[in-house]
Amino acid sequence: MTSLPTELVLLGWSVVLLVAQIMLQGHLATRERGLGWNAGPRDGDAKPLGLHAGRAQRCLANFQETYPAFVALALGLAVAGRTGGIGEWGAILWFAARIVYVPLYLAGVPYLRSLAWALSMLGLLLMLIRFL
Numbered sequence: 001m002t003s004l005p006t007e008l009v010l011l012g013w014s015v016v017l018l019v020a021q022i023m024l025q026g027h028l029a030t031r032e033r034g035l036g037w038n039a040g041p042r043d044g045d046a047k048p049l050g051l052h053a054g055r056a057q058r059c060l061a062n063f064q065e066t067y068p069a070f071v072a073l074a075l076g077l078a079v080a081g082r083t084g085g086i087g088e089w090g091a092i093l094w095f096a097a098r099i100v101y102v103p104l105y106l107a108g109v110p111y112l113r114s115l116a117w118a119l120s121m122l123g124l125l126l127m128l129i130r131f132l
Contacts, residue, residue: 005083007091007127011074017098018067021060024102028053052106059105063098066120070094073127082130090126093119 004012030038032053033046049057070091077087097120104113 005078006088007074007077007083010091010095011071014067014070014074014095014098017095018063021056021063021102025053025056025060028056055106055108059102062101062105062117066094066098066124069124070127073124073131076131077127080131085130086126087130090123090128090130092123093126094123097123 026038029049032050037046048054073087074091077083077091097116101113101116101120104116
């Protein structure tokens with residue numbers, strides 16, 4: 001049995017990270033808006049999200065902005081047979097930075113949160129360089 005390249009392993013774990021962020025955001029929003037809101041059709045205007053649920057929503061949206069690029073690059077590297085090297089390190093950096101980003105965002109930590117985002121973008125750039 002051959003092992004998967006790191007980029008594809010992290011692609012699988014990135015789905016876990018996505019689902020965890022969706023569940024966290026949903027939990028915090030439901031805690032604020034109530035179970036009836038969550039179970040209902042959510043028609044009309046919902047009351048604005050509070051501090052933590054709002055941060056979780058924005059954090060999830062930020063993840064979703066860069067996630068398609070990560071998926072495309074991880075798959076592209078694997079299909080092209082260009083896994084490893086700086087692309088592998090880029091994938092590791094993107095994934096680690098995205099994990100660190102979540103608690104920093106939820107806690108409202110300035111600058112370090114921006115640094116985590118910048119490191120995740122650097123990870124994507126390293127993957128792109130390896131792909132091209």
